[in-house]
Amino acid sequence: MNAEFLIPAVIFFAIYHIVKLISTHLLKRKLIKAEQYDRVGILEEPKSESDESNRYPSLKWGLVALMTGLGFVVIDVLRLFDKEWIDGRNAVLPIGILLVFISLGFLIYFFIMNGRKVKN
Template structure:
């Protein structure tokens, strides 16, 4: 498990960089669209699609939060090297993250 730490950190850095790049490019695109004088219906559709990114960030934030909680639980849970227990614990916590996001979105649409 200790040899996975640098790999996980690199993945987290790459994901963070990609999220930052997407947020900056979406902001620049919205700014250019709003600075244009004549905005037609197609532009409003593009603007509405760009605002859906906030729920994507929420989803991945919740999933990563629950994944981190799963890793913390695994640190304190005694287990053998050859047991599939860590995979099951991580799967359960990531699934809880997905379910939490699903129920949050379901309640928000009501």
């Protein structure tokens, strides 16, 4: 990836999270000083324990890792046929192939989880 794009993206990402953290802290502190204890919980991000989609995180990330590996294998096999067709530096095709395989991993996980919901 081009460093001219990556470095500013990382810097803006870090600045965003730092500003969000500080503003949330200041807002919570104001609410506590105003004795609005019941409203402090509004700022907490909801954590649903019964959410079926996050019940098997290792399955999700295992499938995504497997499909990512398969994507890299497909890219490497296509490189054997024609080096000019898939050049890792100049072509968008390897990125497209990799993204398709990663999204297939997420879709497989989605269909597995929907199949579990129907059976239960």
